[in-house]
Amino acid sequence: MVRAEDAGVQVTPVRAEKQLPNLPGKTLTAIVVSYGPGRKSGKHHHAGSVFAYVLSGAIRSEYSATGPARVYKAGESFFEPPGSEHLVSENASTTEPASLLAVFVADDGARLTTFDR
Numbered sequence: 001m002v003r004a005e006d007a008g009v010q011v012t013p014v015r016a017e018k019q020l021p022n023l024p025g026k027t028l029t030a031i032v033v034s035y036g037p038g039r040k041s042g043k044h045h046h047a048g049s050v051f052a053y054v055l056s057g058a059i060r061s062e063y064s065a066t067g068p069a070r071v072y073k074a075g076e077s078f079f080e081p082p083g084s085e086h087l088v089s090e091n092a093s094t095t096e097p098a099s100l101l102a103v104f105v106a107d108d109g110a111r112l113t114t115f116d117r
Contacts, residue, residue, distance in 0.1 A: 046112055063085065
């Protein structure tokens with residue numbers, strides 16, 4: 001399962017993992033990631049593909065495969081391709097909370113998030 005390594009970041013499952021019958025060997029998992037004001041996650045990478053939709057506030061995000069950091073506001077979305085490193089994942093505000101819905105499609109049983117040491 002996904003976990004946050006830093007205080008002030010909460011990960012909540014939205015849907016239990018569900019194997020995809022039309023994609024044998026793949027599982028869909030949905031989570032909400034909530035960032036307190038000024039909070040961030042450490043550098044990490046994900047198994048499989050990730051689609052993210054910002055639910056509230058503004059999230060600053062940067063992936064090794066997509067170029068410079070960008071701020072995504074509520075109602076905007078982004079995609080993380082397999083194999084990329086998540087270099088920046090943080091609340092863009094120091095005064096307001098922010099949250100996003102992340103939907104993973106990954107191999108059955110995969111560890112969805114691995115934090116860099």
